[in-house]
Amino acid sequence: MTEDQFLESLFARLPPPPQSVVVPPGDDCAAIAVGGGRLLLLAVDQVVGGRHFEITGAGAATPEEVGRKLLARNLSDIAAMGGVPKCCLVAVGMSHGRDQQWLRQFFAGLLALAAEYEVDLIGGDLATTPADDVLSLTVTGDVRDRDVVRRSGASAGDALFATGLFGSSLATRHHLLFSPRCREGRWLAENGWAQAMIDVSDGLLLDAQRLCAASKVALELDPEAVPRRTPATSEAAALTDGEDYELLVAIDRERAPELEACWPFADVPLTRIGAFVDGAGPEVVGADGRALLGGRTGGWDHFDM
Amino acid sequence: MTEDQFLESLFARLPPPPQSVVVPPGDDCAAIAVGGGRLLLLAVDQVVGGRHFEITGAGAATPEEVGRKLLARNLSDIAAMGGVPKCCLVAVGMSHGRDQQWLRQFFAGLLALAAEYEVDLIGGDLATTPADDVLSLTVTGDVRDRDVVRRSGASAGDALFATGLFGSSLATRHHLLFSPRCREGRWLAENGWAQAMIDVSDGLLLDAQRLCAASKVALELDPEAVPRRTPATSEAAALTDGEDYELLVAIDRERAPELEACWPFADVPLTRIGAFVDGAGPEVVGADGRALLGGRTGGWDHFDM
Numbered sequence: 347m348t349e350d351q352f353l354e355s356l357f358a359r360l361p362p363p364p365q366s367v368v369v370p371p372g373d374d375c376a377a378i379a380v381g382g383g384r385l386l387l388l389a390v391d392q393v394v395g396g397r398h399f400e401i402t403g404a405g406a407a408t409p410e411e412v413g414r415k416l417l418a419r420n421l422s423d424i425a426a427m428g429g430v431p432k433c434c435l436v437a438v439g440m441s442h443g444r445d446q447q448w449l450r451q452f453f454a455g456l457l458a459l460a461a462e463y464e465v466d467l468i469g470g471d472l473a474t475t476p477a478d479d480v481l482s483l484t485v486t487g488d489v490r491d492r493d494v495v496r497r498s499g500a501s502a503g504d505a506l507f508a509t510g511l512f513g514s515s516l517a518t519r520h521h522l523l524f525s526p527r528c529r530e531g532r533w534l535a536e537n538g539w540a541q542a543m544i545d546v547s548d549g550l551l552l553d554a555q556r557l558c559a560a561s562k563v564a565l566e567l568d569p570e571a572v573p574r575r576t577p578a579t580s581e582a583a584a585l586t587d588g589e590d591y592e593l594l595v596a597i598d599r600e601r602a603p604e605l606e607a608c609w610p611f612a613d614v615p616l617t618r619i620g621a622f623v624d625g626a627g628p629e630v631v632g633a634d635g636r637a638l639l640g641g642r643t644g645g646w647d648h649f650d651m
Numbered sequence: 652m653t654e655d656q657f658l659e660s661l662f663a664r665l666p667p668p669p670q671s672v673v674v675p676p677g678d679d680c681a682a683i684a685v686g687g688g689r690l691l692l693l694a695v696d697q698v699v700g701g702r703h704f705e706i707t708g709a710g711a712a713t714p715e716e717v718g719r720k721l722l723a724r725n726l727s728d729i730a731a732m733g734g735v736p737k738c739c740l741v742a743v744g745m746s747h748g749r750d751q752q753w754l755r756q757f758f759a760g761l762l763a764l765a766a767e768y769e770v771d772l773i774g775g776d777l778a779t780t781p782a783d784d785v786l787s788l789t790v791t792g793d794v795r796d797r798d799v800v801r802r803s804g805a806s807a808g809d810a811l812f813a814t815g816l817f818g819s820s821l822a823t824r825h826h827l828l829f830s831p832r833c834r835e836g837r838w839l840a841e842n843g844w845a846q847a848m849i850d851v852s853d854g855l856l857l858d859a860q861r862l863c864a865a866s867k868v869a870l871e872l873d874p875e876a877v878p879r880r881t882p883a884t885s886e887a888a889a890l891t892d893g894e895d896y897e898l899l900v901a902i903d904r905e906r907a908p909e910l911e912a913c914w915p916f917a918d919v920p921l922t923r924i925g926a927f928v929d930g931a932g933p934e935v936v937g938a939d940g941r942a943l944l945g946g947r948t949g950g951w952d953h954f955d956m
Contacts, residue, residue, distance in 0.1 A: 347751060349777045356758055356775075363771050367738070376773035378738065378791075380685040390740040390789060394778045433672070433683065435695040437787035439744065446652060453661055466668045468681035470661070471787070472654045473699045480785035482742035482776070484695060486683075 373497050374426035374545060385494055387487035389423040395479035409448045410455030411522040417456050420485035421463055421526035422591045426545040428495040428535020429487035431528060435469035439480040493535045497560035499542035500596035506620040510592035511575040512550055513584035518575055521589035530611055534595055539605055542596040549588040551639040555628050557594055564625020568633050571619045678802050679731035679850060690799055692792035694728040700784035714753045715760030716827040722761050725790035726768055726831035727896045731850040733800040733840020734792035740774035744785040798840045802865035804847035805901035811925040815897040816880040817855055818889035823880055826894035835916055836898055844910055847901040854893040856944040860933050862899055869930020873938050876924045
């Protein structure tokens with residue numbers, strides 16, 4: 347059973363949330379109406395030593411990189427809703443073998459990114475653990491209710507665009523050093539471009555499939571169009587490596603050329619990589635109609651049960 | 652260095668939070684103005700296997716008890732601000748040795764308490780860890796800005812009251828099965844009784860000292876007046892065992908008899924246990940003037956560094 351499947355079955359058995367919960371669990375963030383036409387976005391994510399970052403060897407993450415990544419993963423969730431990140435709270439479960447220096451450096455990395463994205467750290471809980479580093483962060487964000495972008499808004503005929511480059515995230519340390527696409531997500535939301543949006547944390551194919559499942563459409567993807575992070579990155583790696591933390595966004599097909607013409611962020615490519623189509627299930631197929639992802643055949647899940 | 656000391660030094664080095672952060676880090680919750688005279692309360696807390704609950708032996712916590720405790724600890728923080736809990740998000744770092752059954756039972760325990768307190772689970776993140784169970788939860792709450800109760804409002808002359816009973820929390824499994832004092836905290840806040848409030852998670856003396864430190868007063872405590880959980884509970888145990896999750900509340904001395912007369916919760920004792928006094932530091936002394944807690948001589952800190 348995957349994390350998605352477990353959480354889906356868990357939330358399915360809960361009573362329906364109150365009306366103030368405008369976006370219920372299952373999207374990149376939950377959203378709660380707070381009055382004045384604004385929504386409070388909330389998301390939680392964690393990083394686990396040996397799972398989300400290497401703790402030994404040449405690829406070992408520095409404590410600064412761990413802190414940075416923990417916040418960045420959460421900022422990416424706010425970006426995918428078209429929101430502006432505001433505050434965060436951190437729970438540190440730190441191996442008792444770590445020292446105060448490690449913790450200071452962890453927070454230094456986290457707070458440097460927080461300053462860059464104008465996010466306030468407003469709460470924390472610290473504990474030592476018998477063995478593992480398990481660090482979680484809850485982020486809040488703000489978005490106008492008319493701007494919020496869900497996963498569920500894509501329609502057959504919409505074009506699929508992606509920000510940035512894909513694949514080889516581990517080898518290039520992109521998974522530690524990426525810039526969450528808050529600026530881009532907000533621009534796409536506030537200017538009415540984004541019909542549906544998701545951030546790619548677990549591999550392009552798997553997250554594209556999640557977008558399809560939420561929107562009840564299928565996707566025709568052009569794998570060759572997916573921009574790869576390095577010359578050595580294979581097509582398969584670009585589709586399934588994960589930890590790209592780029593945005594996938596559904597755009598009205600008629601307006602796609604206009605978007606390509608007016609995209610204002612010269613340092614971040616925006617690439618048309620597919621089209622949503624009618625389908626019996628959330629299938630992702632190539633241009634030749636071959637299934638790229640029907641069941642679970644690619645991507646990452648940090649939860650194995 | 653304790654958790655308090657580390658977090659204090661961390662937050663002291665941050666730029667001042669924006670005006671919307673009405674209660675900054677360092678209290679039981681942070682509070683953010685959301686308009687309409689209301690505050691959003693936010694707190695995070697975690698439970699770690701082998702630290703906050705036993706994982707083996709006769710005292711081992713069931714997964715239901717772990718889930719219940721994780722939420723209950725956080726509800727207690729909302730109670731201490733006089734707020735009403737609303738939503739929660741959970742990050743599960745679960746030892747890879749656990750199975751799906753464990754996780755289902757964990758959520759069953761958490762959700763049963765959530766239903767009782769009318770709290771909505773709106774987000775979650777699941778990961779498996781190499782060895783440890785590290786579970787964190789962020790809770791949101793709601794309170795009118797004029798009702799919110801800080802730790803810093805006690806004055807010399809105020810009486811100190813405590814809800815409930817103290818000590819022997821581990822032996823009685825109270826630390827797993829306690830009822831967070833949300834109803835009582837809200838009543839004390841909404842009816843203008845509470846000048847300052849804190850929940851007792853780390854031992855009565857230590858949390859009373861925190862109240863003193865925030866309010867810049869000292870405390871004369873009557874240890875004999877502190878109601879003990881069981882006949883076998885010693886005075887020292889009642890003062891330092893921790894995990895009582897009761898409220899300490901500062902009350903205008905003139906109004907103390909009126910409060911005792913009108914306390915509406917027959918099932919939860921409210922006991923006057925001391926008086927705030929002027930002092931050079933956040934000292935807690937007995938009726939004989941002997942220091943009960945000056946430095947760190949009692950109570951619990953799940954963070955040893």
